[in-house]
Amino acid sequence: MNKVIRAIIIVAIVLFLGIFAYSAYQLTSTLHEYREAERFNDSVAKQYASFSEDAAPQGGTPQGGKNTTEAKEPLETLQEISPRVIDFTALLTDCPDVKAWLYSPNTVIDYPVVQGKDNDYYLHRFMNGSYNPSGTLFIDFRVAGDFTSPHTIIYGHHMQNGSMFASLEGYRKQEYYDEHPVMYLNTPQGNYRLDLFSAFVTFPDSRVYTLSYENEIEFEEWCVLMKSFSDFKCNLELSSQDRIVTLSTCTYDYDDARYVVMGKLVPIG
Numbered sequence: 001m002n003k004v005i006r007a008i009i010i011v012a013i014v015l016f017l018g019i020f021a022y023s024a025y026q027l028t029s030t031l032h033e034y035r036e037a038e039r040f041n042d043s044v045a046k047q048y049a050s051f052s053e054d055a056a057p058q059g060g061t062p063q064g065g066k067n068t069t070e071a072k073e074p075l076e077t078l079q080e081i082s083p084r085v086i087d088f089t090a091l092l093t094d095c096p097d098v099k100a101w102l103y104s105p106n107t108v109i110d111y112p113v114v115q116g117k118d119n120d121y122y123l124h125r126f127m128n129g130s131y132n133p134s135g136t137l138f139i140d141f142r143v144a145g146d147f148t149s150p151h152t153i154i155y156g157h158h159m160q161n162g163s164m165f166a167s168l169e170g171y172r173k174q175e176y177y178d179e180h181p182v183m184y185l186n187t188p189q190g191n192y193r194l195d196l197f198s199a200f201v202t203f204p205d206s207r208v209y210t211l212s213y214e215n216e217i218e219f220e221e222w223c224v225l226m227k228s229f230s231d232f233k234c235n236l237e238l239s240s241q242d243r244i245v246t247l248s249t250c251t252y253d254y255d256d257a258r259y260v261v262m263g264k265l266v267p268i269g
Contacts, residue, residue: 034134034159034161034163036132037126037132037133037134037159037163038161038163040126040132041110041111041134041163044111044112044127045110047087047090048086048087048088048090048091048101048112049084049085049086049087049101049110050084050085051083051084051085052081052082052083052084052085054081080193080268080269081268081269082103082184082186082191082192082193082268082269083103083105083184084101084103084110084184084186085186086101086186088186088187088188091112092188094128095112095114095127095128097114097115097116097122097127098112098113098114098127099113099114099115099139099145099146099147099187099188100112100113100139100147100185100186100187101113101185101186101187102137102154102183102184102185102247103183103184103185103186104167104180104183104184105180105182105183105184106179106180107167107170107180108162108163108164108166108167109164109165109167109183111136111137111156111164112127112136112137113136113137113138113139113154113185114127114136114137114138114139115138115139115140115141115145116138116141117141118141119138119140119141119155121138122135122136122138123135123138123155123157133157133159134157134159134163134164135156135157135164137154137155137156137164137165138154138155138156139152139153139154139155140152140153140154140155140211142211143211146187146188146189147185147187147189147192147243147245147265148243149211149243150213150219150243150244151210151211151219151243151244151245151246152243152244152245152246153209153211153245153246153248154245154246154247154248155248155249156247156248156249157249157250158249158250158251158259164249165247165248165249166249168199168247168249168259168260168261169251169259171196171199171231171232171261172199172231172232173231173232174231174232174233176232177196177199177232177234178232180196181195181196181234182194182195182196182263183196183263184268185245185265190267191267191268191269192265192266192267192268193265193266193268194245194263194264194265194266195236195263195264195266196234196236196261196262196263197226197227197230197234197236197238197262197263197264198226198227198229198230198260198261198262199230199231199232199259199260199261199262200229200230200231200259200260201251201253201257201258201259202229202257202258202259202260203256203257203258204256204258206258207222207225207226208226208229208246208248208260208262209246209248210222216240216241217240219240220238220239220240223238223239223240223242223244224238226244226262227262236264238264242264242265243264243265244262244263244264244265245262245263245264245265246260246261246262247260247261247262247263248260
């Protein structure tokens with residue numbers, strides 16, 4: 001083996017080892033950030049949230065941090081008390097930007113929702129301001145933070161470990177919707193059930209992100225159009241008086257694609 005070939009082999013080995021070491025570092029760093037986010041979110045839930053005994057399903061209170069309500073019941077027979085009780089007095093003292101708590105039974109979605117002065121600050125920050133790629137669920141800064149706007153958008157990351165809004169992808173299948181037809185949104189002003197009516201892949205500049213409407217007719221037509229795009233089917237009726245919440249996350253169907261899940265707010269206890 002001549003010196004040139006030997007040198008090429010040595011360089012190739014060094015490059016391979018360098019790439020391997022960098023990849024290992026990146027993987028270790030990512031896993032550490034995932035664990036950090038999981039610990040933080042668990043601590044926030046334990047500190048500020050509890051399950052409502054009044055809303056517990058028949059047969060006992062929720063176990064292991066999960067609500068076991070039979071989600072396949074017709075919407076009109078579902079409990080009218082939010083499964084989650086949130087200590088907003090303490091939560092707002094520690095983080096004034098908190099606007100709500102979003103909970104989806106039997107999924108990982110059980111998080112505070114904040115609203116910043118822009119749509120960038122909480123992309124990669126916990127609600128206490130510390131950096132983490134998982135970020136925090138946040139409301140579009142252009143709408144009212146108390147969900148009085150006709151349409152409110154909540155953004156969240158699609159994390160590879162399944163956290164944050166990654167589970168929204170489940171609504172591509174009818175079976176998943178049938179098992180998870182509602183979510184719950186607690187706010188300092190009152191609690192809501194989020195009756196889901198649509199989910200689909202879209203562009204970041206599509207009409208789903210419309211926040212203002214000329215009149216009630218335009219708004220109702222927009223609602224009907226959004227429902228027509230849905231990956232699942234439901235019988236939910238929509239009107240110009242409804243308030244709509246869209247949950248938005250990234251997806252990988254094509255470059256810069258988004259997956260959205262939409263629901264209407266129903267006041268509950």
